[in-house]
Every structure is written in structure tokens, then in C-alpha cells.
Amino acid sequence: GENVEQHPSTLSVQEGDSAVIKCTYSDSASNYFPWYKQELGKGPQLIIDIRSNVGEKKDQRIAVTLNKTAKHFSLHITETQPEDSAVYFCAASRDDKIIFGKGTRLHILP
Amino acid sequence: SQTIHQWPATLVQPVGSPLSLECTVEGTSNPNLYWYRQAAGRGLQLLFYSIGIDQISSEVPQNLSASRPQDRQFILSSKKLLLSDSGFYLCAWSMVAGSTDTQYFGPGTRLTVL
Numbered sequence: 001g002e003n004v005e006q007h008p009s010t011l012s013v014q015e016g017d018s019a020v021i022k023c024t025y026s027d028s029a030s031n032y033f034p035w036y037k038q039e040l041g042k043g044p045q046l047i048i049d050i051r052s053n054v055g056e057k058k059d060q061r062i063a064v065t066l067n068k069t070a071k072h073f074s075l076h077i078t079e080t081q082p083e084d085s086a087v088y089f090c091a092a093s094r095d096d097k098i099i100f101g102k103g104t105r106l107h108i109l110p
Numbered sequence: 111s112q113t114i115h116q117w118p119a120t121l122v123q124p125v126g127s128p129l130s131l132e133c134t135v136e137g138t139s140n141p142n143l144y145w146y147r148q149a150a151g152r153g154l155q156l157l158f159y160s161i162g163i164d165q166i167s168s169e170v171p172q173n174l175s176a177s178r179p180q181d182r183q184f185i186l187s188s189k190k191l192l193l194s195d196s197g198f199y200l201c202a203w204s205m206v207a208g209s210t211d212t213q214y215f216g217p218g219t220r221l222t223v224l
Contacts, residue, residue: 034212044200
């Protein structure tokens with residue numbers, strides 16, 4: 001079955017700098033890759049997603065890249081702000097089965 | 111637009127007591143529904159998913175059960191809670207059965223078993 005590895009588990013960046021979170025997946029048939037942001041005490045919220053027919057997608061300060069050959073995808077947050085502090089989850093999906101990474105706790109330092 | 115509700119938001123229960131958590135979705139028909147558990151500081155563990163009324167698949171054998179008595183209602187239950195059942199329970203829905211689609215999460219229920 002699918003396995004998703006996410007790194008790092010914790011990331012601290014200075015406010016205004018960029019943050020990068022990386023994920024790898026094992027099932028080459030996975031074709032949908034969402035990213036979720038979870039604030040303390042709340043449910044995860046979808047922030048961006050990418051499908052396997054696209055290599056990169058951007059939404060304001062957030063971008064996701066996908067390398068199907070290497071089976072890895074990354075989340076990039078530029079110009080980080082205090083409200084970006086949260087836990088971020090990547091996921092890989094095929095059909096109706098979605099497998100989540102274990103999460104990255106992002107701290108934005110003042 | 112679609113919304114998903116969970117209640118209660120928080121719950122403290124003694125070991126051995128029963129459990130019933132409810133999830134409802136508004137604004138869509140025949141959604142896929144999911145129950146996840148999130149232990150403190152950990153990832154998401156899929157417990158159950160449902161593609162229709164009374165159609166439940168269990169991912170992890172344990173003392174929990176799920177039911178879907180109505181199209182947009184999903185219930186997580188237990189007859190006797192264990193300490194290890196403590197966690198953050200999340201309900202999610204997606205639109206199309208059998209195809210890759212986004213899962214949308216509810217606000218969650220924080221369960222503490224004492």
C-alpha cells in the first residue's frame with residue numbers, strides 16, 4: 001500500500017523567510033496530492049493541492065511542486081508570517097484512498 | 111456551500127462508559143464520510159469510511175464502531191471506552207465515490223478518557 005514520508009517533523013523559520021516541507025510517496029499510481037494546515041484545536045484545512053498532470057501550482061505565498069519520477073512533492077511558503085504557525089500535513093491519494101504524512105510543526109519566529 | 115459539523119466539541123468520559131460522537135454534512139448529497147483519530151502530536155489515523163447509508167468499512171480493529179443511519183449523518187460509538195481512546199476525533203467528507211477527490215474536515219471532538 002501507499003506510504004507517505006514527511007520531513008522535517010519540526011521547522012522553525014524567521015518571520016519573512018521561506019519554509020519548505022517535503023514529502024515522498026511510494027505508490028506510483030497516486031495522482032492527487034493535497035496539503036492541509038491544522039491550527040491548534042481545529043480540524044485540518046485544505047490550503048493547496050496538485051494533481052499528477054501538473055508539476056507546479058501556486059496560490060499567493062504558497063506553492064506546491066511535484067516530481068512524479070522521483071515520487072516527491074514539496075510545499076513552499078514564502079514571506080512567512082506569524083499566522084503561518086501551525087501543523088502542516090501532506091497526503092497522497094489514488095481512487096478514494098488518501099494516506100497522510102505524519103505532519104510538520106512550523107514555528108514562525110519573531 | 112457545504113459545511114460539516116461535529117459535536118460535542120469536547121468530552122470527558124470515565125473508562126468503561128459508552129461513547130457517541132456525531133457528524134453531519136450540509137449542502138451535498140451522498141458524500142463519502144470518514145472518521146479519523148489524531149493522538150496528541152501525531153498524524154491522522156483513518157478509523158472508518160462510508161460510501162453510503164449502512165455501508166461502513168473499518169480500517170482498524172478496535173472497540174469503536176461507526177454507523178450511518180442517514181445520508182449525511184455519521185456516528186462514532188463505543189460500548190466501553192478505554193484510556194487509549196483519548197484523542198482528537200475528526201470527521202471528514204468527500205464528494206465522489208471511487209475517484210480521487212478532496213477530503214474536507216470538521217472542527218473535531220476532543221475526547222479525554224479518565
